[in-house]
Amino acid sequence: MEDEVKISARGVQVYYEDKQAIKNVDVKIQDKTVTAFIGPSGCGKSTFLRCLNRMNDTISICRVEGEILLEGQNIYHPDVDPVQLRAKVGMVFQKPNPFPKSIYENVAYGPRIHGLFESKSDLDEIVEMVLRRAALWEEVKDRLSEPGTGLSGGQQQRLCIARAIATRPEVLLMDEPCSALDPIATAQIEELIADLKENFCVVIVTHSMQQAARVSNKTAFFHLGDLVEYGETEELFVRPTDPRTESYISGKIG
Amino acid sequence: MAHETGSLSEATALSRKRRAAEKRYRLYGLVAISIGLLMLVILLTTIITKGVTAFQQTYITLDIELLESKLDKKGNRDINDIKKVSTFGYAPLTKNSFEKLISANNLNTALSPKKASKILSKSAASELRNFVINDTSVIGRTISFEFLTNSWIDGYLKGRINRGDIQNSKNVSPEQLDLVDELVKLGIVEKKFNLSFLLGSDASDMRPEAAGFGVSMVGSFYMMLVVLLLSLPVGVAASIYLEEFAPRNWITDIIEVNISNLAAVPSIVFGILGLAVFINFMHLPQSAPFVGGMVLTLMTLPTIIISTRASLKSVPPSIRDAALGVGASKMQTVFHHVLPLAAPGILTGTIIGLAQALGETAPLLLIGMIGYIASNMPSTLLEGLASPNSAMPAQIYEWAKRSDPAFYERAWGGIIILLIFLVTMNTLAVILRRRFERRW
Numbered sequence: 231m232e233d234e235v236k237i238s239a240r241g242v243q244v245y246y247e248d249k250q251a252i253k254n255v256d257v258k259i260q261d262k263t264v265t266a267f268i269g270p271s272g273c274g275k276s277t278f279l280r281c282l283n284r285m286n287d288t289i290s291i292c293r294v295e296g297e298i299l300l301e302g303q304n305i306y307h308p309d310v311d312p313v314q315l316r317a318k319v320g321m322v323f324q325k326p327n328p329f330p331k332s333i334y335e336n337v338a339y340g341p342r343i344h345g346l347f348e349s350k351s352d353l354d355e356i357v358e359m360v361l362r363r364a365a366l367w368e369e370v371k372d373r374l375s376e377p378g379t380g381l382s383g384g385q386q387q388r389l390c391i392a393r394a395i396a397t398r399p400e401v402l403l404m405d406e407p408c409s410a411l412d413p414i415a416t417a418q419i420e421e422l423i424a425d426l427k428e429n430f431c432v433v434i435v436t437h438s439m440q441q442a443a444r445v446s447n448k449t450a451f452f453h454l455g456d457l458v459e460y461g462e463t464e465e466l467f468v469r470p471t472d473p474r475t476e477s478y479i480s481g482k483i484g
Numbered sequence: 485m486a487h488e489t490g491s492l493s494e495a496t497a498l499s500r501k502r503r504a505a506e507k508r509y510r511l512y513g514l515v516a517i518s519i520g521l522l523m524l525v526i527l528l529t530t531i532i533t534k535g536v537t538a539f540q541q542t543y544i545t546l547d548i549e550l551l552e553s554k555l556d557k558k559g560n561r562d563i564n565d566i567k568k569v570s571t572f573g574y575a576p577l578t579k580n581s582f583e584k585l586i587s588a589n590n591l592n593t594a595l596s597p598k599k600a601s602k603i604l605s606k607s608a609a610s611e612l613r614n615f616v617i618n619d620t621s622v623i624g625r626t627i628s629f630e631f632l633t634n635s636w637i638d639g640y641l642k643g644r645i646n647r648g649d650i651q652n653s654k655n656v657s658p659e660q661l662d663l664v665d666e667l668v669k670l671g672i673v674e675k676k677f678n679l680s681f682l683l684g685s686d687a688s689d690m691r692p693e694a695a696g697f698g699v700s701m702v703g704s705f706y707m708m709l710v711v712l713l714l715s716l717p718v719g720v721a722a723s724i725y726l727e728e729f730a731p732r733n734w735i736t737d738i739i740e741v742n743i744s745n746l747a748a749v750p751s752i753v754f755g756i757l758g759l760a761v762f763i764n765f766m767h768l769p770q771s772a773p774f775v776g777g778m779v780l781t782l783m784t785l786p787t788i789i790i791s792t793r794a795s796l797k798s799v800p801p802s803i804r805d806a807a808l809g810v811g812a813s814k815m816q817t818v819f820h821h822v823l824p825l826a827a828p829g830i831l832t833g834t835i836i837g838l839a840q841a842l843g844e845t846a847p848l849l850l851i852g853m854i855g856y857i858a859s860n861m862p863s864t865l866l867e868g869l870a871s872p873n874s875a876m877p878a879q880i881y882e883w884a885k886r887s888d889p890a891f892y893e894r895a896w897g898g899i900i901i902l903l904i905f906l907v908t909m910n911t912l913a914v915i916l917r918r919r920f921e922r923r924w
Contacts, residue, residue: 283809285805285808285809288804288805288808290731290732313811313812313813314811315811316808316809316810316811317810317811320809320810321805321809322809323802323805323806323809325802327800327802327803327805327806328806329803329806329807329821330803330825339807339810339812339820340810340811343810343811343812343816343820344811390806393806393810394809394810396810397810397811
């Protein structure tokens, strides 16, 4: 189980016009684990994360080379529909961004556009299940018709996680999901992440090394577009092999 | 080393200068705003004082004996025979009516009944004729009928014309004014609310008292309908494409620059374009509201596109990310999330664009929506769109250029109505914006 590879990237290079943001990255990400990407600002960790569900496609000046295999299938193959891909690879963003609609509609939107339910009661069930999964049900069950934007920051972020898992993805990408939250909300999200890895392949970008140490099984350290070091989280934090990793985790760079 | 500033409460030369400068600038601002407000007040008072009289009109109530011998000589009430009697046939009836009026009330006047009847509007006979043709059963009876007086009598009662002005006038004599004074005392001549100004059509140069604004309001309504139905879908579709789908390259850059330029093109240019393309080349009818609407659409499109794009831009990218992130297509993202959020802004822009189009005159002059062109309300949608008509601003322009001051009064009255429409539309836009505005 531990060794099952979910995503494997080979020779990935990303350019913004002429500027290279990611340099020749090879990485294998395992299923049912939490993989953290760490590194100083501008190191390319978010860019690489956004390659995994082709969100970079929306940036017209961004160009991706190399291949990224999701269960052996290259997601950058011309036949792949990025829309279908994103249903399989869900994403949670840095700033909580619920739709300005009801809590119910926020969660139901994904299943609606992907036709994942038969009847209204089916959809109700999905919404409840997903909100329970995101540890939000107890807090919102009596006000599902109220706007999602009226929740607190932490609740909004959990709503976004619920929205992401409602499309039944296999991979969940999180781009600094706690950076806009207070410590209590952060702790709740981290607890949730630990829980989610039972079912999903979770990839999280974080600027907090403590967070990476707390939640992840594996950690990848990026620096100036290079994947410097990748390994078991404990291993990487205790015995970094590359001097750059050591400088970063000891606070000398970044 | 302590800084030599002295006490905090003591003004130094520098701080005094700064304070004086600030005071001066505030004063400049206040003066500028006061001048602006003063001008606005002057403008509005002028418009209202000059225009409000158009909403009243002088009427005279006469008892008219509708003689069968004059109107239906054969006595068989055949509508075709009755229609053969022209307005000349009706003139004696009003003359007789004046004769009776003068003798019944012992009015002391040197005027002959015929001269006296000249205080009526020139449209009096045709009004009476239309009334009889609509209901032939009145023939042979004596009815009480309300006539318009002519515009000089109206002007006299409204204070626009005084006795000194008419010394050499062929249109009205002092004796007629004396008679009117008597009739006013008797309550036979009086000023009433001018409903026909709001509902009626324009009238020829000799009958300003009969001229109304209603038909041109209907003309404007149909044009606005055309503008709305054409410019909203086209404008919104173009904006969505340019903002959300179009690649960023030199072609879209050129389009973008030119849309901004078009918004600043003088409206008369659109008028001449409309004349050349719609009328001379495509041979669409002149003076038709749907052609006018098409010309105004050309003019309104850039406004709508610019405001729609601005409101699409103001939807935060995080909403697009969120939708794309759950696997919505570009199209679903736009139509499910971005467009609903941009809708209030689009609506506001559209209303303001329409308000601009409503007040536009120049392009309408070039496609012939000017002059005395419509005498009847259009009865069907098709007629409303295709039969020649004017529009509110064009009608105002038309009245303002006629020589008779009675038309001038109506031009101001028309401006009041136009302003009411514009203020209403702009208020609606503000309310919609406030009501549906979202903050993130």
